[in-house]
Each structure stands twice: as structure tokens, then as C-alpha cells.
Amino acid sequence: MPDLIQMQAIDKSFPGVRALRSVDFTLRAGEVHALMGENGAGKSTLMKILSGVYQPDAGTILVDGKAQSIGGPRAAQALGIAIIHQELMLMRDLTVAQNIFIGRERRNMFGVLDEAWLNASAEAIFAQMKVKIDPRARVADLSVAQAQMVEIAKALSYKSRALIMDEPTAALNAKEVSELFAIVARLRGEGVGVVYISHRMDEIRQISDRVTVMRDGALVGTVAAADTPIEKIISMMVGREISDAPPIVPNLAGAPKALEVRNLSRGRAVRDVSFDLQRGEILGFAGLMGAGRTELARLIFGADRPDGGSISVAGKPATIASPADAVRLGIGYLSEDRKHLGLALGMDVRANIGLTAMARFSDSFGRIDEAALGRVAQDYIAQLAIRTPSDAQEVRLLSGGNQQKVVIAKWLLRDCDILIFDEPTRGIDVGAKAEIYTLIQGLAAAGKSIIVISSELPEVLRLSHRIAVMCEGRLTGILPAQAAQEHIMALATQRETTAGAAA
Template sequence: MSLALPLDAAQRPATEAAPGAPAAAAHLLEARGLGKAFGGVSVLQGVDFDLRAGEVHALMGENGAGKSTLMKILAGVHRPDSGEMRLGGRPIRPASPRDAQDLGIALVHQELQLMPDLSAAANVFIGRERRRAGWLLAPARQLADTRALFARLALDVDPRRRVGSLSIAQQQMVEIAKALSLRARVLIMDEPTAALNPTEVDELFRVVRQLRAEGVGIVYISHKMDELQRIADRVTVLRDGRRVATQAMAGADMGELIRLMVGRTLNQAVPDTPDLSAAPVVLAARHLSRGRSVRDASFTLRRGEILGLAGLMGAGRTELARLIFGADPRDGGEILVHGRRVEVRCPADAVRAGIAYLSEDRKRLGLATGLDVETNLLLPSLARFAGRLGRVDRSAARAAAQGLVQRLGIKTPSLAQVVGRLSGGNQQKIALARWLLREPDILIVDEPTRGVDVGAKAEIHQLLRAFAASGKALIVISSELPELLGLAHRIVVMCEGRISGELAAADATQEALMALATTRLAA
């Protein structure tokens, strides 16, 4: 008896066969008619999804489309309000992540769930420590088992090393080793390359292909279209909590997939770049230094300009931004705003000077995720709505917050919604909107579209361009070179803490930027 529910024309898969896989391949994991609502807001509506052994099944959709909710149901984090799931043909209903893990379903979160002060081995087997005689800890066996897992992943890391000392890519591999230690048959990967450079992405893909060859079924969530073309066998698209398509990735039309995701065609044309060489300088950094992370960095930023800041991970981009914003003390150098030297000893000094900074870590440093949307939007600008006695004009403040929600297209049930319950893209829009309300002269945005879908990315790019066109100035830090090439008027490149070069938009290519990003300068 078939469990499949009828689909309308928009939902019917174009094909069910993964490239190189038999058309009748057995389903490893099946979900049928899944529904879920939070606080009366429906986020999944009758969603079907299936995964075969030995395939990579990509899941695409805008932020808020229901991807994370679907994956959390499969991984036992949430329980569905309706529908059913089967693993290997048997009904399952995991009540917790531990239940799902016992069934062989593991989830690698976008925000890594590791304990930085514990060793890699301790993280891999946390809560399932290796023991002998039933109760005595067996650290030697745990180290040996961890080494075996790392060898399987070609991860050259001492299992005794503290996780906090590892690179993001190495931490990602520790998370995967943890999943393998559970003998996972189903591995769910949520934006696994968000913080990886191209070389690290290649290494991750090598591991994914190896696991696929071993028969592991992999659900792969990513907003990066080029990655999905490289690694996925099939793709399912969600929109507004519904499944709208499932098809083979081979030969898929990327433009059509984007249209299915967002319900419209995106205008991704790069606008003409104006000549700003005669525009007044609004920010000048001169010989900024901090240890070896930032060394003798100097550059200028002009009115109406978007200045890109490129470089590999660890090149010093974020560290330079934090020096300008006063988040870290500098060893030397000076900062000039509108030609006048300013002392920026802390972020409050920077804000008074008209400088704002949006961190790459929006959850830890960019938002108060336990507070509501309205509070998050208004926090940097409360003084603007305060009267003589310091009382906030609640009506004016709420109207400003509501205006931002509408202007930026933030999807939230209300201004009272807790920010931590919104999708990543909507959280990013709120983190950006709170500074737009403050109206700074200079805005520094670090990885503004990390973990954001193509629709939200286009909207954020439009907001940044409009901000610069209004006579403000922007510094955009991004690991995605196409993003910088499409946004920036000039691009400054860093390598090992130093500025290794600068290119005008007309002269910049990915190859030229990578050459500068790997150019070592004299110490």
C-alpha cells in the first residue's frame, strides 16, 4: 500500500530518480503529510519528503520556508502536529534528539553544538562516554575510537586538543565524526559550508561523497546554488511551509529553482558603478595595528561608496572592523571621520562618531535573541524617542519599528515575537534594520548574507545599495567573492593581517582577488 499523498501540478516532482541511482531505489527515510504550527502560525503544511540510502538530497527554500522545522522534526527536536514518518519502512516518531540518534538520524547544526573547553574526543562522545565493566571510564578506548573516526574523515587532529583551539572547518569535521559515532544512517547537514573557505569546502565535499558511497543518506541544506549543483543528487524546494517541487539536480534550471523558491523572478543584474574618486573621504584609517592580527592597515572610505573587504579566513578582516568600531583596543594607528581625528576606545565612542557595526555573529553579538522584535529594532535608538524626562514615546517607537518591518519585508507574526524564533534571514534583516534606524554615516557589515536565502540576499543587497546611494558609506566584509564583485565600488584585500592590495570594481575578478588574498607581504 502506497503512503504517498496526491500532489497538485505545482507540487508534483519533475522526476524521482537520482543521477546514477536506480529509479526504484528503496526509500531510507519517508515523511508524509507533515504539519507543524507554532503559536497558531502554521510553518509546515502537509509536507512530503523522502531520502534514499546513498544519496545527497538537497533542501532549498527561503528563510522561513520551513526547512529548519522539517529537519528538526526528522531529528526529534520538534514533534509534528500531523503526518507520519518511516525509517527503513518502519513507522517512527522520535520524541527527542536522543530518540532520533538511537534510530540512526543525526543533525549537524549550522551553529555548531560543541563545547569549546572540552577535548575533541570528549565532544564526540559526550553523554556516551566509553566505559569498561559497565561504569568505569575508558579514556584510552575513547581516544582510540575518536582517532579511528578522524582517520575515516582524513582529519589530522589530535583528539586530545581542545575544540576551541580548532579552526571552524576542523570543528565541522568533529561534528560529523560525532554523527558517525552514532552510526548514523541519515545525516542532516544545515548550511555546513557557511564559514568555510573554498579549500575547506572541497574537503567537506570529499567526506560527503565518501559517506554517500558508504550508503549514508544525506539531507543537505544550503543557499549556495553552485554547491548544490556540485554535490546534490536530488533537490526538494519548500515555499511558505509547502513542498512545491522535487526533482533530479542533474540538468536542473537554476533560474527555475529560484523562481520556485521565491515565487518570482529575481533581478540579479549588477548596477552600473559610479565614479566616486572625487567624493569626500568620510573615514580614513591610518596604520591601524593589533598584534599580528592587524598590521599597519591604512585605507579610505568615500561618501556614497561601498568598500569591499576581502581575504581568506583569519586574514584580519573582522579584527580590522572591530578596531574601527572600538570593540578591541588597538596597539597603534589613528581613525579620522570627516577629516577629524576621533578617539574610539569603545563601541559607544564609535556610535557617537557616526560609525555602526553589524557583526558576523548575529546571534551572539548582533541581537538579543531572547527579546522581542520591537525591542531589538529600537535598542540602539531609544534616545531618539525619549522626552525631556527620559520617558520613551511608545507610540512613536512602535510606529518606527513597524515601519522597519514593512520596509525590509521582515516576516514576523507581530512585533512581540521573540527574535530567536524567527528564521535566520529575518534575524539578519532585524540586525541590519536596527542600525538603519540609527542612521549612521558609516556602516560596517560583516558577512551580511551568511546563511540567507537568495531572495533575502537580493533584498539585503538592495538595502545596502540604497544606504550608500543616500550619501552614507559602507564597508562590506564577505567571504563570497561574487557578492563583493556585485556590490563594491572598490575592494581592499587582506592577507595575514596586512592589506595586500586594492582593486577598483572595473578591474576586480575572482582570480585577481584570490591572488592578492594569498600574497604574503614582508613581515
């Protein structure tokens, strides 16, 4: 019998990125096949191709041994392939049943809906799943776990033979996870092939039959879950060579403390986090997506309010109730989403650099001293080697690396002594990455204190003087520079063992 699904030599490029390189993947009926890899390895892209969201540039997909082209979500559904996306794709204002059958409502010749059939059918699916959810409830009123169950019910309603789950447990607590696993196990028993994307080693061991690891858009290998040690899988995930020179860790003994964080907490996202940051230090934050690193940065920057804990800046207790407070204290936050949150793309380089320091460049009537601002902008363009024809160039026309430098200039102009970089090189090509690294190291050498949040381990290893690792909102350890990748990964996947404690 042929495999349920065979993907052969799939290629996919997006502008500027080669997302998939000749990837092979097979799914058998009645197996749970885990798909693993670091963020950006290409897992989600591969599965979006299988579910018709993207079209491959090259390669073939066989379903039951027959070549198929999957032109869109509807074609995938017709072949019995359903996907549960990482971000829940539900219509919050519609009811549970309306969501499940969207696009396939039973209706008469006038388009009048049969609401009773809708609710009864949804009820039947939930009964089969042994889940209690009211089909008439509005999705906006459900918990995330219940919404997840609605997504699964929707997938099942297609009579799916292949079910793709993209990080389905990211928002679930231990009890909900075990309910989900029970459903997955039942589906496997009924002959459904399940692709399971997750970062969590313990889950993979618990439910999967085979594991496929991807890295940098390519297939690393497929192994049987039962007889492959976790260490082996981790080394497959991170196995890339680090060609860059390791950081020279300065002797920071006796350096004053720039930032002291104590017991900082916010809901489940950040739980009891304490650490110190010294003057001149680069502290890397490693962890998987959703580990709480960005949430921690937002607390330090005053973008969110903590439930508890304290922060001291330069040895003095600080109250940070808003980003404006943080900026006054010399803390700058360079968001991972610089296009939306860091830059005014349609404005020129000069205006962007001066944006947060307008008070300094305007008189009491609010008139801007363009000449002075221009001189400062020119200085930074030279100092940070920003490649732009002039300070009057619109920022949207610069490359990603140079845009990032403009953001850095903006914060330097505000005299920030503590800079938090959140994914500083996301979407930046390899050459420009090295430049950003040199820049960050130069800033530290000049006495700035720096936090680098990155999902790319090589980046953390390349930059950090110390490496903090987070998992599920907790700081699971602080390691010295050049710690073993396996060690970091182990801390990053170290879930709480006490079941239900997270609820």
C-alpha cells in the first residue's frame, strides 16, 4: 500500500528567502509524525504547501500514490487534508457550529441556512471527540483551549485522513494537553495520519511514531521516535556549523550593575524571573517561541504592567509604569517587529533618527531645527555605516539591515544605556547580520548594557557574554558564554513536571 502522502523534492522561495530546498516528507495512515526544527526551519511552510495555502515552486505531492496539485485550501479539503494553524483561524463573532461548517453550510435553493442541522452536526462531532462544547456558543466567549478543540472538530468534520497540527499545545495547560493527546491517539487508531509540529521534546516522545527534523529549509532526516534518544534529535535540530568567531568575553568583575530584575511576574507569560545585567555586558536570552522572552522585555520596558516583582536601574529602585518612564531611565527596546513598531517607513532617515528626541531639536514654538537634526543624523550615518544615499532617503527604501541601524541610531540619540534587542537580525541577510553583531559588540565595549533576545541559537552563542534560557515564562538557567547547544536546548524545553500546576 502506498503511503498516504508523499511530498517529493519540494522547493519554495519567498522574495529574498529560500524557504524550502528539495524537501521530502511522507505521512502514513495511522501514524503520528512529528515535524521538528528551530524557528524558521521551514516546517510551517512545508505544511502550508500540503494544505494548499502556498504553491510549491517545484516538486510533487502524491496522495495515495497519485500525483495531485493542491491549488487551494478547498482542494486540500477535498483530498482529506486538514490543517490546524498555529494562530487559531476562527471567526470570533460567529458561533462554534457556524465556524466548523463555514464554507459548507447546508442550505436550500434560496441559500437559506439549516441552523438546526449545523448545531446537531457539530454536537455529533464533539460527542465523537468526547468534548463538551456548546455549538451555539460564540467563539469569542471560549477559552483558548476550547477554541483549539473547535479547530480540531472543524478539521475532523472534513472527514480528514491527514491532519496537520501546528504547535497545538502552545497555549494549553497540562490537563488540556492530555485531553488533546487522547484525541490524537484515538484518531491514529482510526487510521488518520497526523503531522504534529512541536518544539516540546517530552510531547514528541509521548505521542509520535516517527520524527522528521528540518533545518534551514532542508530535510535533516527522519527517524523512529521510539529508539532515538532526545539528544540525537536535538543535535539534528541545531547541528549547523558556527563559522563565526566566538565572542571575546570581557572581564566584568567589578563592573557596576546596570539593571537588577527581581521576581518579575505577569500571568503565565512571565513567572518569577530574576537576573542582573552589568555595565558593558551582553546578556543573551535563548528559548523557544512563546517562552516569555518578549513578554519579559515588555515588562522591563513598561509596555505591560507586571503582577509582581521589582526592577532597579543603576542601583536605584525604579518604577516603570510606561515606555516613557523606561526611556527616561535610559532603557531602549528595539522591537522584533521594527516595520510596525520601530520605524515610520514613509519618513526619511533624518526624521526617524530624531523621532523620539524631538524636544531636543525644537524651540519653544515647536519649530524644528532641521540643520542641527541633519548634522546629528549625518554623524550616526557615518558612525553606524548606514548605507543610504542621504539622510533625506525614505526609510522604506533601505535594506533590512540598514533599517535596523536607523532604529539603533534612534535609541542611541536618546542616550540609552540599556538596550534590549528583540530578534535583532530577523529578516536581515547574512552579510548585514555580521555588521549588526559587530555594532552590538562595539556598543557593549563602549559601556552600554545589552540584552539580546534571539530564537537563533548561533546568534545567541556568537554575541552573548552570558546566556539566559527561558521556558514557559520561567528563567530555567543562566549559562556562561559558549555553553553547549544541547545544554541550552535542554533548558529551553524543560517543562514543569508537576501536571496541572500551570492551570
